[in-house]
Amino acid sequence: MVGNSRTHRDRFYVLFRFFQLKAIVYFLYNLRLKGDVEGASEEIVKMLYGRESEVARIQSELEKCISSSCSMSIYISGPPGTGKTASVRTVLRNLSSRYRLIVISVNCVSVNTKAALLRAMLDKLPRSCPSGSSSTLRDNAEGLLRKADCPVILVLDEIDYVQTKNRGFIYAAFQWPSQFASLAVIAISNSLDLTERELPKLKLAVPPVLLPFAPYSKEDLQRILKNKLSSNNGVDERAVELCSRKVAAMTGDVRHAMQIAQRMLPDVRYVPFSSVSLKECAKRVGSADRGACPQVLGAVTNVYRSSLSRTRIPLQQKVLLATMLRLVDKHRSTVLDKGVLLDAYERVCNMISLPTADTSGTNAALSLLESLSLLKSNAHECQLLIDAQTAIDYMADSTLFAQINNLALN
Template sequence: MLTLSTRKSRRQPAPKSPQKSPGRLTLSPLQLTPKKRLSRSIPSSPLGLSPVRLSPGKKAVTCKGRKLGVAAVNTSRHKAVCEVLHTSVPEHLSCRQRQTNDIKEFISECLSQSCAGSMYISGAPGTGKTACLQKVLADPEIEDIQQVWVNCMSLKSTGAIYSHLVSKISGKRGNTKERDAVKTLEKKLTSSGEMILVVLDEIDHLEGKNQNILYTIFEWPMLKNSRLVLIGIANALDLTDRLLPRLTAHVQMKPTLLHFPSYSKQDIAQIIYSRLDMVEGSEEVIAPAAVHLLAGKVAAVAGDARKALAVCRRAVEVVERKVRRQLLINLDENVDVNSPRKTTSGVVGPAVILQVFNEVYENVVVQQCQSGVADSFPIHQKLALCSLLLLMKHGWSKEAPMGKLHEIYSRVCRGRHVVPVTQSEFCSVMEMVQARGIIAIKNNRESRLSKLSLMLDEQELVCAMQDKELLADILRDATFARK
């Protein structure tokens, strides 16, 4: 039996509470019970004690920390791939060089000539609008001017944009009254000084009655001695023509238009490969066949690069968990890590990509309708959905006001000899549709101003409603959608 002895200093008494050295936990052997001392495995003792040896018939107990460390080392490449597949803006943007040059040329021309101007950037979600603009604004030649970036979706109301811009541009708290805030902004923008660049992301959320706010903002660059460079971003291609017809009537007031088309299959594959090239040996993590399958699937649905990166990253995470789980099982069973019968392939193949893609894109409502589980929609819900799709197909943006939708719905009902429900009852009907996961409602204090957006495309909506004839009949009659 081993005995441990401690020597007490003759000059200084032993401290009652010994201090711990930073970063290391030191325990005296006398503080351990005999049971704990025998259960510990000491690889190298500072006192020269040899480690406890186990009998040949017993398996060595593997430390949990060591097992996790081995698993982390074997999946480190998967983690590196997940990091580069993040949707943040990379150093180099693929397939958007022309759009980037157009934005940079527009801003540089305004700055060099000290003249105000406006630009409207359109494109579907995930087509690189915000990423390209952020890349251009990070250029050292443009960083020197005052930049103001506002996401209009985050504003409490459309009229709050004025006071928000006052606080951003002047650094002071904006006036509470809209009229005073507009006067302050116009005085600031027409006074002497450097150029001011204002970016309004999701500018379509400023849409309101008579479009007074949008007209006011786009007319600021045309003021005498204005030093404003305005850039608006939204999804709708025809926002200026549809909502701001007065701007197109005057050549000087018409903003420069720049459209971002959806990414093609080749574009999405190139974007993914440009990220994977940052990690050495990434071809051992994602198979080329999986990349091309994912690119084709996403391009056929929407051409959204962010969704493609998200699906790819999710697939890598799924495979990484399988690899870690198998490695831990092998270590518990004391099996050789390199054994071919006890290893899991760490490569993301087409099957995993297809599984994750279906999880991300397939809608529960559509799956239920295809399996015959979903109940048939009540007539008023069907007519409301047809009216919403009718608005989307005839000039309205991705979101429709509740009041306007009820107006179109009432016309559709009268055209089919159905008594429409009241405004309050209509809100309840749309809430029931929202519970099915078909639409999204952005509530407002006034129910008529609440915004509705459709979460399904036309084919999915037809499948969910199970009434193709009704939908086609309503969509053919464009008179219902007249404003």
């Protein structure tokens, strides 16, 4: 009996030690995993200098939604290259490492019809059947959202590109937070006034949180470039300052700033921040030409010209831009009354025998021009953000410009 008792004690002790060691290993693994996640998050945030408050706001709103099982929507707006998408991705990576979530991210540049948007959404939902008519797809999506057993975050990026006739999906998405629990809808747009133009019509029970992203300032861009390229004075400070000042004055687009820096420093190969350390960047930059300032203006011109060559705008937007140029020249001001601009646009369309867009079509045309940082508008005014020659280059249609420029707009 004594031997059996000792045997049982030994077995119990072995099992106890086994599970104790297993618990220690599990704890250390999670500690390391947490450290890796936090380290990765810090690495990503380094590329988001100047966006600390925006990232904190997105994180706070989503944390509140997840922890209290409530629903909400966020409308993030701002010119291209201001860190909107990067900020959202940073927050979602951090939250996904801590909570069980279903994250549905859709880029509306390539997926911009109602049926395509619903299919893209259903592809990310469990037990879905992404086939059938638009109404069937919507019913399926809403049924799955209702049954979801964890928080769902729907990200709609570049919603400016959703065709006007398919805006019904966007409207439905903003209404979902009032219908389903634990749902967060994040819409990212280059247009600043979609909420003023469209969403008030819906009379939403849960209005979206509005989060505008301003263009990067010279100081922000300078800080980003310095931390991206060198920490040991490997770059000509004057070149970085001039590059930052030029980009901030034109668009505030951090991607343009990085492209210009790449052209100024041919020895530095641009790669994602997370895959190269600052020390390695400093070594690559160390051999670069310190007298880079004379190259900055040429690099700025090349980057913005190449951006123009990749951009093709539709006919309605060309006519609207040409009309705006004509009025800017006439009134000697880049700021125009919105009503005056739209009236002139309608008259120009009639004069050149072009079908006039309806109100939603005209607003969509303005939104696209705004998304390209060619102009900015609000409920009352429109302001041209580029010079006449750059606008003409964007139109890439000298005949159309000359035709509209010669019209008498009284």
